[in-house]
Amino acid sequence: MNIIDRYLLREWLGPLLFALTALGCLMTTGFVLFGLIEDSARFHYPLVLILQIMLLRLPEMLYYTLPMASLLATMLAVSRLANDQELLMLRITGMSFWRFSAPFLAAALSLTLLAIALNETLVPPSAWLARQALHQAQSGEPLALPRQEHLLFRDLGPEGLRHLVYARATDGHQLQGVVVQAFEEQQLKAVLMANTATFRAGQWRFEQGSILELGEREQILRAKFASYELSLPATLQTLISEARQPLEMNLTELGQYIQALESGGQRVSALKVRWHQKIAVPAAALVFAALGLVLGARTLRSASQGLGLSLLIVFVYYLLMSTGAALGDSEQIPAWLGAWLPHLVTGPLAISLMAKRNRWA
Numbered sequence: 001m002n003i004i005d006r007y008l009l010r011e012w013l014g015p016l017l018f019a020l021t022a023l024g025c026l027m028t029t030g031f032v033l034f035g036l037i038e039d040s041a042r043f044h045y046p047l048v049l050i051l052q053i054m055l056l057r058l059p060e061m062l063y064y065t066l067p068m069a070s071l072l073a074t075m076l077a078v079s080r081l082a083n084d085q086e087l088l089m090l091r092i093t094g095m096s097f098w099r100f101s102a103p104f105l106a107a108a109l110s111l112t113l114l115a116i117a118l119n120e121t122l123v124p125p126s127a128w129l130a131r132q133a134l135h136q137a138q139s140g141e142p143l144a145l146p147r148q149e150h151l152l153f154r155d156l157g158p159e160g161l162r163h164l165v166y167a168r169a170t171d172g173h174q175l176q177g178v179v180v181q182a183f184e185e186q187q188l189k190a191v192l193m194a195n196t197a198t199f200r201a202g203q204w205r206f207e208q209g210s211i212l213e214l215g216e217r218e219q220i221l222r223a224k225f226a227s228y229e230l231s232l233p234a235t236l237q238t239l240i241s242e243a244r245q246p247l248e249m250n251l252t253e254l255g256q257y258i259q260a261l262e263s264g265g266q267r268v269s270a271l272k273v274r275w276h277q278k279i280a281v282p283a284a285a286l287v288f289a290a291l292g293l294v295l296g297a298r299t300l301r302s303a304s305q306g307l308g309l310s311l312l313i314v315f316v317y318y319l320l321m322s323t324g325a326a327l328g329d330s331e332q333i334p335a336w337l338g339a340w341l342p343h344l345v346t347g348p349l350a351i352s353l354m355a356k357r358n359r360w361a
Helices: 001-044 049-082 086-091 097-120 123-139 235-239 251-263 269-297 303-328 336-361
Strands: 148-157 160-169 173-186 187-200 204-213 218-229
Touching: 001 123, 001 160, 001 336, 049 086, 049 123, 049 269, 086 097, 097 123, 097 269, 097 336, 148 235, 148 251, 148 269, 160 218, 187 218, 187 269, 235 251, 251 269, 251 336, 269 336, 303 336
Parallel strands: none
Antiparallel strands: 148 160, 160 173, 173 187, 187 204, 204 218
């Protein structure tokens, strides 16, 4: 890194701090504080709880703020250089716009990595604790495991389907109204029916039920039981006991949860979109920085103008992100495309604008 790169980065750090402060306050106030104040009139939140929730939500707000701050900081820094004719002087010395953009894009990449690191470490546990605290304050009870109805789980092995499990309902601890079909070499061999099933010591224990065994020549053997143990994959327990939302898991945990659901025959397209978004959202810092370079080089009249333009660009970006997520969730497009759709639209646009600026400036 030469002296010019260091100078450009120093010019970028001041606007970055301003952008983080301004956008962070907007995000925290709009998405956290106003909601807490509105709910406190109904649930009478104590001031300590409001402060606790705000502190717990700060990593999440910072995660979303970093890409937007990259846009505003780059736009303000380049605009200041353009207004003071420093950008023109650098171009006169023979520096291309691509070379001028390099330190800003490198800084944006560092913000992308920082946002990913936040989402892998601080964001999941803090968001989970915040939701638990709010649920406790609203209901007076700890956050319960999710209740599911008409659960269907497939146990697949190298030879194909081994077990097909159906439960009328589950409260996260126990299966109710259970039917298990056992297969050998793709042939149905037995049917187990039970009132309840509970996972204990690595085994599923079925209570109050019966077994139908299909023998040769269509012979049927029926036996009733008070308690019966059967080995099923541990992923079935994961499927019914996971209460966290995608934001409250890191990439590895969400990937494992998706795999568990997929092995059980569940639809996971929406979760796959959220998995890709954990990388796509931080990567927006690079696209935003490229747009900020082009717009800032055309000079801005004030910081408020830059903030307004930044919010407009962010609005368009998140509109595209919502559209892509909706299409990905409904499986109209692949999950990865649903998450990366905004980048595929705005990225080429930013590169083409930078190329034109490199020719004309």
